[in-house]
Amino acid sequence: MNYSGGFTRLINDSKILFFVTKKDGTILYLNPFGQKLLGITSKNILEGINSIQFYANPDDKDDLDSILNSEQSSFDIEIRLLNKDGRLITGHEFGYIQKNDNGEQEIYGFINDISDFIQLNLDTAKLNIEMAEANQKLQDAYNTMAQQEKMATIGELAAGVAHEINNPLGFIKSNSRSLKKYLEMLTDIFQKISNSFSLKEIKNADKVDFILSDVKDVIDENEDGLNRIARITESLKRFARMGDEDVKADFDLNQAILDTLNIAKLQYKYIADIKLELGEIPMVFCNGDSINQVLLNLIVNAANAIEMLESKERGEIKITTSLENNLVTFSVSDSGPGIDPSVANKIFDPFFTTKEVGKGTGLGLSLCYDIIVQKHQGKIWFENLEKSGAKFSFILPGGTNE
Amino acid sequence: MAENIGETIEYDGLFLNTDTGSNNEIKVNVKGRLETANSINFLNYMTQLIDASPTGCDLILEMSELYYVSSTGIGAFTTILVNSKKRNMQLFIKNMQPKVMSVLELLGFTDFFNFI
Known part of the structure; x- marks a missing residue:
């Protein structure tokens, strides 16, 4: 059976670039689709056009050279080409290396244009990155607003806190005045003692019993008020803390x-x-x-x-x-x-x-x-x-x- | 993943080694060739590493010995970037070879990454 006729038609009619090049990249054969894809003619091929000039990234030639200089007889790589119109083509290249009758290396291969597929994937990837960045910005903005909301709530609470503190402060102030008055009275009593009044006389006239019992109550009440203030300020401090x-x-x-x-x-x-x-x-x-x-x-x-x-x-x-x-x-x-x-x-x-x-x-x-x-x-x-x-x-x- | 920290793992010509280092920093040495065939392994490796890492840490990909990246490999980079952002991690690409960098430039991806 001879299949060469079928293969010839396949190569001529397919939407895949088929090529034969010398080791240095000189194009020896390019099928019609390949000529159309790269934007060149049979005349260009006869003139000895080199495939390297279509490499979008000239460093890719080093990759190919290292393959040619190795023991490998075939390769399977992704390649990026720029055609005559400057369009970027991403291709999946499969090549087979063999020597001709003169012992020179020649490369037989095909390149499948996967540009649209790759571009779609890369566009999706870019979109994903942009969405991740947008999400991050949104989260940052939300966190800022959440903190602002927290501070606004504290602002609203401030009036209530001030009210709660004001109440004990009122009686602490009043009690302080009483304590001051009691101290003045006790000072006066001691003065009288030193002037030799009888103790019984002083006690009756100056309400010593009342002063002594009320001083303790006043101090206890103040302590209670101060504790209430401390509790509320501690609560507020704990609440307003900006922790991790x-x-x-x-x-x-x-x-x-x-x-x-x-x-x-x-x-x-x-x-x-x-x-x-x-x-x-x-x-x-x-x-x-x-x-x-x-x-x-x-x-x-x-x-x-x-x-x-x-x-x-x-x-x-x-x-x-x-x-x-x-x-x-x-x-x-x-x-x-x-x-x-x-x-x-x-x-x-x-x-x-x-x-x-x-x-x-x-x-x-x-x-x-x-x-x-x-x-x-x-x-x-x-x-x-x-x-x-x-x-x-x-x-x-x-x-x-x- | 965690049990592989410090060991070098090979996926068809791609060599990966992770150093958890210090100062809230994770460094992955990426060597060899990142091709269509091993990009999925690279992505799985990195996804597991990111999931197991503390949020907010720095992730450094050391690439001085990475000689080839296919477009599938670049796709893997972008997914790694997105996953790291979700964990509030900063991704840095260190010492990328000019040859590999030119592929990223060609495809218009350089703006998305932090190169050091």
């Missing part, structure tokens, strides 16, 4: 709830009573700063929800913690109007808010979602309560570090 969001450590969730209630007191004290049902839970391994932010957002949201009701009756905010299936669960429920079911699927979206313009940024719940779900692989959800109000809950998985 990736660092996790053992965290006392129940204490954090008490801290949060401490600094957010003015947000709820005139509109709602707090009902605490804090269960016996272990320390939670988490990022405390972030979880503080979640607690504050959920508790302030609960207070805001109650405030939205037209009724002037005091509402209730119920906070519970528990351990279920070795997972620490938190929930806060309010007696507000509940969540409109038509917006239920948007509630954790960034920039979604039901608060009046200027009051909410719409980042609070989205931040909670990000912190609980993305950063702690936990779960956060809400449900409308049967009577009225909403309940927000979260679970921190693998919570304990024990």
Whole structure:
């Protein structure tokens, strides 16, 4: 059987570049498709045109030379060519090396033009990089806004904190005046003693018993007030700390709830009573700063929800913690109007808010979602309560570090 | 992957060796030829390394002895870059051979990478 006729037709009609070159790159044969692809003619070939001039990267010739100088009789490489019009062609080249009758090396091969396939892949790769960069910028912007949201919340809380500090400061100041007066009275009494009044006479006239018993009460009250101020400033300091969001450590969730209630007191004290049902839970391994932010957002949201009701009756905010299936669960429920079911699927979206313009940024719940779900692989959800109000809950998985 | 740290692994003419080094830096020595046939091995190796590395660290590809990169290899570089960005890692390409660099230039990829 003679197949050469079939192969000749295949080479002449195919969409693959077939070639024969000398070792130095001089083209001896190029099929019609190859001539069209490179933009040359049979005349150019007769004139001894060299294939090296089509290499987009002249260094590729070194690769070919090293193959020709080795023991290899064939090669399979990717090559980039520039045709006469300057178009970049990426080709998959297979070559076979053999010696002619004069003992000179000749290369027989074909190049399949894979430019479109490669270009598509490279375009996709570029798009992926650009998307990754855009995502990174978006994440940076989100982090900045999240921090701004945190600082804005602290700003809103500042008035409440000032109020809470002002109250004990008022009686500490008043007590200081009393103490000063008592000191003046005691000084006067000692003066009288030194002037030889009888002790009984002095005691009756100058209320010594009262002074001595009240001084202790006044000092105790001052100490209590100073402790209240210290507690609230410590709570605020802990909350406002800009720590590393990736660092996790053992965290006392129940204490954090008490801290949060401490600094957010003015947000709820005139509109709602707090009902605490804090269960016996272990320390939670988490990022405390972030979880503080979640607690504050959920508790302030609960207070805001109650405030939205037209009724002037005091509402209730119920906070519970528990351990279920070795997972620490938190929930806060309010007696507000509940969540409109038509917006239920948007509630954790960034920039979604039901608060009046200027009051909410719409980042609070989205931040909670990000912190609980993305950063702690936990779960956060809400449900409308049967009577009225909403309940927000979260679970921190693998919570304990024990 | 972690058990291979420090060992040289060969994938059909491509040699990879990882040094976890210090100062939050991971260095991978990439030697030989990165071709269509071994690009997927290179990508798998790097993906596992990135997943096992701490977020935010520097990833350095030392390429002074990498002599050839096919377009599939460049595709692998771009996927490595995207994966490292997802883990907030900085990718640096060190000592790339001019011959290999010219392939990246030809295909318009030099702007995306940090070369040192």
